[in-house]
Amino acid sequence: MNAPLVAAACLAFATLASHAGIESLFDGHSFKGWDGDTNKTWRIEYGALVGGSLTDTVPRNEFLATTERYTNFVLRLKVRLLGTEGFVNSGIQIRSERVPNHHEMIGYQADVGKGWWGALYDESRRNKILAKPEEGVAERAVKEGEWNHYEMRAEGRRVVLTINGVQTIDYTEPDESLAQFGRIGLQIHGGGKGLVAFKDINLERLP
Numbered sequence: 001m002n003a004p005l006v007a008a009a010c011l012a013f014a015t016l017a018s019h020a021g022i023e024s025l026f027d028g029h030s031f032k033g034w035d036g037d038t039n040k041t042w043r044i045e046y047g048a049l050v051g052g053s054l055t056d057t058v059p060r061n062e063f064l065a066t067t068e069r070y071t072n073f074v075l076r077l078k079v080r081l082l083g084t085e086g087f088v089n090s091g092i093q094i095r096s097e098r099v100p101n102h103h104e105m106i107g108y109q110a111d112v113g114k115g116w117w118g119a120l121y122d123e124s125r126r127n128k129i130l131a132k133p134e135e136g137v138a139e140r141a142v143k144e145g146e147w148n149h150y151e152m153r154a155e156g157r158r159v160v161l162t163i164n165g166v167q168t169i170d171y172t173e174p175d176e177s178l179a180q181f182g183r184i185g186l187q188i189h190g191g192g193k194g195l196v197a198f199k200d201i202n203l204e205r206l207p
Helices: 003-018 137-141
Strands: 022-024 042-045 048-052 062-066 073-086 090-098 105-112 120-123 129-131 148-155 158-163 166-172 183-188 192-205
Touching: 048 062, 048 183, 062 090, 073 090, 090 120, 090 148, 090 192, 105 148, 105 183, 129 166, 137 166, 183 192
Parallel strands: none
Antiparallel strands: 022 192, 042 048, 048 192, 062 183, 073 148, 073 192, 090 105, 090 183, 105 120, 120 129, 148 158, 158 166
16 A cells, blocks of 8 residues: 555544544434434424524524433534514533423523523523623624524533634533433524524544
8 A cells, every 4th residue: 555545544543543533413314312302393404403494583582402311521512693673592401301290391401592692591490691792792693693503511410611723711600400311402582583504513422
């Protein structure tokens, strides 16, 4: 084998090895591995998971959630939020669970939306912002109306959020009684004419 071929083979092997621990959570064409209201709220369009509407007000919060649970991980995805009427908002749940016999989820949420991007919210539990970006940080990082790369690192009791390569928060949970594992969920918030889309959803498990 000549030198160029050896180099190409080594590069290919290195690339495969670097992606060996990364799992794709969405296959681009089905809801395999997810559950939620796939009759009215959630659909698949052009290889993305899409929720909400730009013509009708979203009546309530709805979540599309993984059927599997995760503990320590790095979750990376692309998200785009559109809409200007009402409260247009979304979020990504991590280490969360569904509220029994209810449409809500409970747990940590990486927030999405004007004035909320990059914040960590405690959905349906303490119902408050746990950590938020310093003034101007999220606004400079986010591309409104475009695809944004969102990264959530959950390791031990620590959660770090990054948008388009810019770290927005670094939070350590002080309450040791709270479970640090659970489902991942995608939210469309009620109360506005909003449309959210998620794609390239990949997860890297950590020890």
